[in-house]
Amino acid sequence: MPRVSRAEAESHRQQITEASARLFKERGINGVSVADLMGAAGLTHGGFYGHFESKDALAGEAVAHAFGQSAERWRKRVASQPDDAAGRALIVDKFLSAPSVKEVGLGCPSVSLAADVARESAAAPIRSAYLDGLEALVGILAGVEDGPDAAARRRAAIADYATMAGALMLARATEGAPLSGEFLAAARERLLRAPAPAPAPASAPAPVPARERATARKTRKA
Amino acid sequence: MPRVSRAEAESHRQQITEASARLFKERGINGVSVADLMGAAGLTHGGFYGHFESKDALAGEAVAHAFGQSAERWRKRVASQPDDAAGRALIVDKFLSAPSVKEVGLGCPSVSLAADVARESAAAPIRSAYLDGLEALVGILAGVEDGPDAAARRRAAIADYATMAGALMLARATEGAPLSGEFLAAARERLLRAPAPAPAPASAPAPVPARERATARKTRKA
DNA sequence: TGTACATCAGTGAACGCGCGTTCACTGATGTAC
DNA sequence: TGTACATCAGTGAACGCGCGTTCACTGATGTAC
Helix, strand or coil, X not given: CCCCCHHHHHHHHXXXXXXXXXXXXXXXXXXXXXXXXXXXXXXXXXXXXXXXXXXXXHHHXXXXXXXXXXXXXXHHHHHCCXXXXXXXXXXXXXXXXXXXXXXXXXXXXXXXXXXXXXXXXXXXXXXXXXXXXXXXXXXXXHCCCCCCCHHHHHHHHXXXXXXXXXXXXXXXXXXXCHHHHHHHHHHHHHHHCCCCCCCCCCCXXXXXXXXXXXCCCCCCCX | CCCCCHHHHHHHHHHHHHHHHHHHHHHCHHHCCXXXXXXXXXXXXXXXXXXXXXXXXXXXXXXXXHHHHHHHHHHHHHHHCCCHHHHHHHHHHHHCCHHHHHCHHHCXXXXXXXXXXXXXXXXXXXXXXXXXXXXXHHHHHHCCXXXXXXXXXXXXXXXXXXXXXXXXXXXXXXXXXXXXXXXXXXXXXXXXXXXXXXXXXXXXXXXXXXXXXXXXXXXXXX
């Protein structure tokens, strides 16, 4: 079936990008071949280079697309809740759910592609796409955090994000063992309940004065 | 140089395992070839199957070896400190340091190999090696946590581990950007200072009563 | 609106390459006497 | 202790395979008249 209409060709390009976002997250960049990606869009491998300059270039677009999907979902969740705290709780709850562990292809690329991105050279398209996408998600989370100023809310969002991403990553790597569910539960408990504070180290290597408590309330809605 | 002494052959096997632990962490399992591994031990690729049944089998041994190295380091850190809180602080501080971000080959396999392990089938040798190794590290950390009983200390260790692992993973994926250092700093602040408690969600999807504060002190030393 | 033809999206064979694994071979090691 | 020989750690060519990428080709699309 050579030569399809321009609208069909554009649709093919989007199908390839969409399938790539899912398959790259599931199997990693090197775990999916160009033939796999084209096959997922119902095409054969030869036409790939009519749409993308290289597999690396597609990886950058696919990662940007995947982060865009996640950001859209996060914004909808925040908007569906009556206040910031409830928005934040919904994001955490969805992120640390059992389906999130199982459905890697539907989940957040920040976790499933972190290792692939870290191993890529600084110039690879995938790296800047990852950084931009992650900054956007951190920004959405910071918008529903509690804190005296924007900097404190950003720090809170970054710490929350680290806990969520680590728990999900480790829950996936230990899937099938009890430890897997314990990661989800322990992280959710720490993020969603008023947690028992970690013990202030008596002789920590880098001791610091206790940070002032955040009591100011902000009013803006993300 | 065919046929070396048995002692030399055993030394070669250990060199291969050691090099694999480092290289697998740096580049991923699929990022290192059998020829690379043998070359790192000063050998040619053909002799590999005299030492290991397959690359997968070696991966299992290498992961176990890498976790063993990390566990030994953690135990020494704990033993070097006057009390549990200081031991915990030292573990967190080393885990979330700048060298830890840079030197992937020397760092903890729980972070660098999590995605590789998660993508492997449940029967792969690497999966059980990873699970056993991670349980050991969680156990060491639980031994220096504060909490009313062993279950609470385990939960605290698991939540701490998620935060540390997530922060390191994300710091590596964003290396070169300011966000990278922010992940280390925000996670360290949350784990090592008495943190400002996360806001109790007013209408969370899964609301729960606030957990009772842990005040009991334990005395045992890990 | 109808015809003639240039464009170009997609096909499938082919390229060079590196992979994990196998195997015939080599010659020092280790052992039996 | 010295000799004869079986063992086997390591070599390097070779295997079948899948990869990313290229390219001559096909024929419907899109356009110029």
